[in-house]
Amino acid sequence: MSSPMRTLILGGARSGKSRHAETLVREAARAAGATPVYLATFRPWGDDAEMDDRLRRHRARRGDAWRTVECPVALPEALDAxxxxxxxxxxxxxxxxxxxxxxxxxxxxxxxxxRALAARTAPVVLVANEVGLGLVPDTPLGRRFRDEAGLLNQRMAAACARVLFIAAGLPLTLKEPGPG
Incomplete structure (x- = not known):
């Protein structure tokens, strides 16, 4: 079965969403005879050993089989490229x-x-955190972030043929393309 052109994977922290996404993109790249590309939006924020460790683990898990493009803000341009x-x-x-x-x-x-997603000619898997299931943030910036993340996730879910929610490493299908 071929992979849909656009897949959104949602989940909480440490849910297994990145690992699942890597598997899907690796399979799509193998089928296309291509090298999978990892568009990394992480931006170092200074001296943060815990985030540096997360980054190191992600890179180690992918290994040398991936090509990484850092695009902390220029994501639409990277998707176009x-x-x-x-x-x-x-x-x-x-x-x-x-x-x-x-x-x-x-x-x-x-x-x-x-627009960049709609113009693609190869599969893309988007990963996002579902942040709206927890406590209401106690700061205006935190509440704005939570609200903006929910709106972004809704728009990306509408733009994608497949949407998965990952919990405890297990995918739950929220949206799947129909036959044909």
Whole structure:
């Protein structure tokens, strides 16, 4: 069975969403005879040993079989540049964080992302955190982030043929393309 052109994978922290996404993109790249591309939205924020360790573990798990493109803000441009090869975007939540911290127009940037996704000729798997299932943040910035993440996830779910929710490493299908 071929992979849909656009897949969104949602889940909580340490749910297994990146690992599942890597498997899907690796399979799509193998079927296409291509090298999988990892579009990394992580931006170092200074001296953060825990985030550095997460980054190291992600890189080690992927190994040398992937080509990595760092795009903490320029995600639509990176998707355009890699339109013909299977890509993994990890993750939309960090991309949103970067947009917020840089004071960029989230609506405009999300529209650009939607257009880049629609123009693709190869599969893409998007990873995002589902942050709206927990406590209400106690700061205005935290509440804005939670709200913007929910809106971004809704728009990406509408733009994708397949949407999965990962919990405890197990995928739950929320949306799947129909036959044909």
């Amino acid at each position: 890699e339109a013909g090869v299977p890509v993994l975007v990890d993750c939309l939540t960090l991309w949103l964080t970067n947009l917020l911290l840089d004071g960029l127009d989230i609506e405009r940037q999300t529209g650009r992302l939607e």
